Amino acid sequence: xxxxxxxxxxxxxxxxxxxxxxxxxxxxxxxxxxxxxxxxxxxxxxxxxxxxxxxxxxxxxxxxxxxxxxxxxxxxxxxxxxxxxxxxxxxxxxxxxxxxxxxxxxxxxxxxxxxxxxxxxxxxxxxxxxxxxxxxxxxxxxxxxxxxxxxxxxxxxxxxxxxxxxxxxxxxxxxxxxxxxxxxxxxxxxxxxxxxxxxxxxxxxxxxxxxxxxxxxxxxxxxxxxxxxxxxxxxxxxxxxxxxxxxxxxxxxxxxxxxxxxxxxxxxxxxxxxxxxxxxxxxxxxxxxxxxxxxxxxxxxxxxxxxxxxxxxxxxxxxxxxxxxxxxxxxxxxxxxxxxxxxxxxxxxxxxxxxxxxxxxxxxxxxxxxxxxxxxxxxxxxxxxxxxxxxxxxxxxxxxxxxxxxxxxxxxxxxxxxxxxxxxxxxxxxxxxxxxxx
Amino acid sequence: xxxxxxxxxxxxxxxxxxxxxxxxxxxxxxxxxxxxxxxxxxxxxxxxxxxxxxxxxxxxxxxxxxxxxxxxxxxxxxxxxxxxxxxxxxxxxxxxxxxxxxxxxxxxxxxxxxxxxxxxxxxxxxxxxxxxxxxxxxxxxx
Numbered sequence: 286x287x288x289x290x291x292x293x294x295x296x297x298x299x300x301x302x303x304x305x306x307x308x309x310x311x312x313x314x315x316x317x318x319x320x321x322x323x324x325x326x327x328x329x330x331x332x333x334x335x336x337x338x339x340x341x342x343x344x345x346x347x348x349x350x351x352x353x354x355x356x357x358x359x360x361x362x363x364x365x366x367x368x369x370x371x372x373x374x375x376x377x378x379x380x381x382x383x384x385x386x387x388x389x390x391x392x393x394x395x396x397x398x399x400x401x402x403x404x405x406x407x408x409x410x411x412x413x414x415x416x417x418x419x420x421x422x423x424x425x426x427x428x429x430x431x432x433x434x435x436x437x438x439x440x441x442x443x444x445x446x447x448x449x450x451x452x453x454x455x456x457x458x459x460x461x462x463x464x465x466x467x468x469x470x471x472x473x474x475x476x477x478x479x480x481x482x483x484x485x486x487x488x489x490x491x492x493x494x495x496x497x498x499x500x501x502x503x504x505x506x507x508x509x510x511x512x513x514x515x516x517x518x519x520x521x522x523x524x525x526x527x528x529x530x531x532x533x534x535x536x537x538x539x540x541x542x543x544x545x546x547x548x549x550x551x552x553x554x555x556x557x558x559x560x561x562x563x564x565x566x567x568x569x570x571x572x573x574x575x576x577x578x579x580x581x582x583x584x585x586x587x588x589x590x591x592x593x594x595x596x597x598x599x600x601x602x603x604x605x606x607x608x609x610x611x612x613x614x615x616x617x618x619x620x621x622x623x624x625x626x627x628x629x630x631x632x633x634x635x636x637x638x639x640x641x642x643x644x645x646x647x648x649x650x651x652x653x654x655x656x657x658x659x660x661x662x663x664x665x666x667x668x669x670x671x672x673x674x675x676x677x678x679x680x681x682x683x684x685x686x687x688x689x690x691x692x693x694x695x696x697x698x699x700x701x702x703x704x705x706x707x708x709x710x711x712x713x714x715x716x717x718x719x720x721x722x723x
Numbered sequence: 724x725x726x727x728x729x730x731x732x733x734x735x736x737x738x739x740x741x742x743x744x745x746x747x748x749x750x751x752x753x754x755x756x757x758x759x760x761x762x763x764x765x766x767x768x769x770x771x772x773x774x775x776x777x778x779x780x781x782x783x784x785x786x787x788x789x790x791x792x793x794x795x796x797x798x799x800x801x802x803x804x805x806x807x808x809x810x811x812x813x814x815x816x817x818x819x820x821x822x823x824x825x826x827x828x829x830x831x832x833x834x835x836x837x838x839x840x841x842x843x844x845x846x847x848x849x850x851x852x853x854x855x856x857x858x859x860x861x862x863x864x865x
Binding site for chain 2: 373671672673674693694695698699700701702704705708709710712713714716717720722723
């Protein structure tokens with residue numbers, strides 16, 4: 286027997302349509318109204334940070350002139366390089382469309398390279414000689430991989446000579462995968478390195494180490510392979526609790542460690558890697574070598590008055606306040622992303638947190654008020670420990686773990702869900718961030 | 724994660740599937756749900772025999788959903804780590820099983836209506852707005 290009243294089809298549909306309309310109507314309206322401004326804003330770099338800030342500022346400001354300067358025509362999804370270098374994704378996975386396609390109408394893209402920054406005159410000059418006067422400058426140039434600092438190394442070696450270099454770009458990440466899989470068939474000694482500088486995604490060399498071990502194990506060659514991770518310091522990771530966890534996992538997986546080993550040179554013919562150590566130069570033979578070069582700010586920043594004078598010598602990161610990302614000497618300049626001179630935060634996750642801070646302070650200044658948002662050094666690293674598992678590690682300036690899902694996703698546990706996030710959810714989240722929506 | 728809002732989720736899912744496919748999937752799910760609800764409302768009950776038969780497809784839906792996720796990602800059952808992984812896997816199975824049950828129920832209901840429509844005299848097929856009694860009477864008679 287039915288307890289429901291008889292309702293004709295048309296009325297039932299009307300009822301449901303009305304409910305849906307009501308649900309749509311109760312959605313919150315879009316944030317605050319745009320702020321009128323004629324400010325000239327120049328953004329150097331159209332990577333993750335530059336693109337995201339441009340998309341957000343266009344929405345917040347009405348009438349401002351926003352110019353992005355970047356000569357790279359394709360946008361690279363760098364968090365995917367580790368997956369490409371393990372052969373899990375093709376190189377095309379990390380070529381994330383054209384730079385221009387990520388930019389909203391109302392933003393001018395200058396496909397050129399910044400050659401000079403004059404913060405006194407508030408002017409940027411490009412390589413082709415275009416002068417851009419600004420009221421606000423956002424430095425988001427990214428960083429420079431200093432391959433030349435590794436003596437004997439050249440990018441042509443990557444892929445066929447037991448040499449990997451996943452940071453070098455999509456093509457080289459794919460060539461790295463070839464070298465890894467060739468090593469997995471033959472066995473021998475794998476040496477994995479990291480530089481003695483600040484670096485983008487300090488977890489990537491560790492992920493690559495775990496993945497190499499997993500690929501070799503899956504290939505049935507684990508007994509024929511020795512895998513050694515060479516750290517630049519006395520720890521494996523800058524956050525002590527994470528470093529200890531990685532040490533334990535390396536121990537469980539039989540991955541060897543060398544501390545205070547900094548790669549200086551290679552001899553590809555003899556397959557010898559030369560390291561600086563506290564005891565002097567040391568040579569290690571390899572069948573697979575993962576090269577991560579020293580990193581520093583790009584030339585235009587190095588040659589400007591913007592870098593720190595007394596910190597990170599030889600690396601030239603922009604001297605900004607750690608919490609506001611505003612330049613400490615030139616208040617109309619901000620730096621975000623890899624080039625910002627802050628202790629942590631050379632990841633896309635950091636960019637996601639830094640961009641709203643800079644947006645807030647810049648718009649606040651236009652409005653004549655104080656900005657409120659502060660950056661706490663948040664960064665995130667889905668630390669892959671094998672194909673199919675990862676640890677979702679998030680932390681801040683103080684080395685505190687800052688899990689997004691406390692009590693649900695344990696940061697120091699190897700989980701499938703953390704892998705799913707890395708493999709499926711991260712790129713869409715990144716893309717939404719580029720559009721200023723996440 | 725910063726700004727973990729409903730609009731962020733929508734933006735992420737739009738990026739994951741592409742805007743057209745995502746909203747197409749949402750529309751398809753809403754359509755099946757809508758037809759299911761309309762069917763229940765119009766028939767004034769959940770047809771227990773049909774629902775029981777639809778429920779038989781639940782294990783298939785659950786297995787297919789889990790298999791799809793493993794196939795779509797570079798992972799497998801051996802990668803299940805902590806409790807949250809089991810919860811997620813169970814949620815995927817429930818979504819797959821529940822979805823297929825609902826879809827099967829709707830499909831069987833539509834097929835039954837079509838068969839019934841063929842068997843009914845033409846005058847009874849379109850009772851007109853507000854005229855629910857002839858169908859109710861027909862049900863009683865059936």
